[in-house]
Amino acid sequence: MSVLIFTENWDGKFKKLSFELVSYGAKVAEMLGTSAVAVSIGNVADDELTKLGKYGAKKIIKLEDELFNIFDNKSYSAAIAEIAQKEEAQVIIIANNNMGKAIAPRISVKLKAAIGSCVSKLPLSTEPFVVYKKVYSGNAFAHVELKTDVKIITLAQNSFDLIESSNEATIEQASVDVNESMVQTKIKDVDKQTGKLLLTDAEIVVAGGRGMKSPDNWTPIFELAELLGGATACSRPVSDEGWRPHEEHTGQTGKIIAPNLYIAIGISGATQHLAGVSSSKCIVAINNDKDAPIFEAAQYGIVGDAAKVLPKLVDAVKEVKSK
Amino acid sequence: MKILVCISNVPDTTTKIKFTDNNTKFDSTGVQWVINPWDELALTRALELKDDASTGVKSVTVGHVGTASADPTIRKALAIGADDAIRVNIEPTDAYQVAAQLAEVVKAEQFDIILCGIESSDFNGSTVGSMVAEFLDYPSVSAVSGLNIEDGEPVITREIDGGKEIVNVPAPFVAVVQKGVALEPRIASMRGIMQARTKAIKVMEPVDVDVLTEVVTFEPPQPKPECVFVEEDNPEKLIELLQNEAKVI
Structure with missing residues (x-):
């Protein structure tokens, strides 16, 4: 046995x-x-x-x-x-x-x-x-x-x-x-990234939504993910708009993830999005709408504009990481 | 070439989930039933392939295991554009039973491509499609995010860790599809709805299959504690909470 x-x-x-x-x-x-x-x-x-x-x-x-x-x-x-x-x-x-x-x-x-x-x-x-x-x-x-x-x-x-x-x-x-x-499967082509942390394997995930307003505003998300040793993700509208690749889409129809820490920035938290991330151990939400459903799933929240909050948050993480 | 799209009948994804009979049964009072979202993508892709004459796809059939109560959902699939439907007349109990019945549908009607959504939004099993393949000893490809037919050969994109592979398997085969295989689910037109009324839903009687699993009880999720808010000009506080209270960084 x-x-x-x-x-x-x-x-x-x-x-x-x-x-x-x-x-x-x-x-x-x-x-x-x-x-x-x-x-x-x-x-x-x-x-x-x-x-x-x-x-x-x-x-x-x-x-x-x-x-x-x-x-x-x-x-x-x-x-x-x-x-x-x-x-x-x-x-x-x-x-x-x-x-x-x-x-x-x-x-x-x-x-x-x-x-x-x-x-x-x-x-x-x-x-x-x-x-x-x-x-x-x-x-x-x-x-x-x-x-x-x-x-x-x-x-x-x-x-x-x-x-x-x-x-x-x-x-x-x-x-x-x-x-x-x-073996009936024949592989014609492979498009695989190596050396990159897999989203589904990451213990910390930093995700951006439509509240980020433009793909040009993603730098602090990358920075935050890198400082925390995590991966980046996004909501469905963001991948549909082509701001970020589809591989990063978390949600019911995208990737289902369960990291220790999920930081949702500018994501309102539609049911379909939450279905992909609700098993995360700790959810942090940053959103300018205090009534956004993401705050119901979140353990910690900041009501505020991502563009203002993020640089300060990045500095705060740098500060503790340098200690 | 004939395609079978297997569909599941599920509560609309915004449904408030409740149970009855001491939490042993899903409470279907007032529930709107829809085609499982992943199956809807499969159906959309099947119809796109049929629209393109170069693929050689001649027909798209919908397969379902369930009672007549699912007929409105099957009609929706016909209204979206499926040619006909086959329903195996039995209450679905578990994935093994459903897959065994669907395999009988394939044996009876012979399809070249069988499409299933990667999971159903109700039971989240992710099992039926690949089970159908095993019952039939067909090759299967899972996590399919792209499906084309070029020069009569299937060209399949599947998601793997960190990327994609383009693969090929000989027909007949089962493709278990996910997001990406079609961009947006197709919506029924008024003409489609009218035509669907006269399309055939063939009813097949079930074969005997053992039930391997049984739901003992359902449990609503634990209520989450209230969100703790931190002032927007004090992210240091958030970092401190994450370090010392939640202990996640």
């Missing part, structure tokens, strides 16, 4: 979300009285792999076959399902992100395993197995019973704290019965 965790890496390094998944998986394993096994697909050096042990994985299974250089939904889900069966996984844990959403449902059908998606807490109970998930785009939560022997959980990002221990893991090389004919 085991709890199997599918980790993701980024240019050979694990993303923070992988440590989150393993920390979560180790806790679920503890609840079930079994152990956590992490799966890593792609080229990751052993000293990077061992980091997963620190977060509670007892065993790390690596798959380095070149076949997996292409992210193909069918071959990835077949490989993970096969490993899950070999490891007699009771629970499979996958991130609720683009990659996870592409493969978790396929694994669910393959193994006839009930899936709890966008789960944001440890299981509420194991007998029956009940998970806690977001529904109605964050306007409610549901307790959902997963009724099959094998279960799949896709974990909402940044919903579980990292837990470090002195645990060490063993590393095993695996081979799976997946061949080239299964």
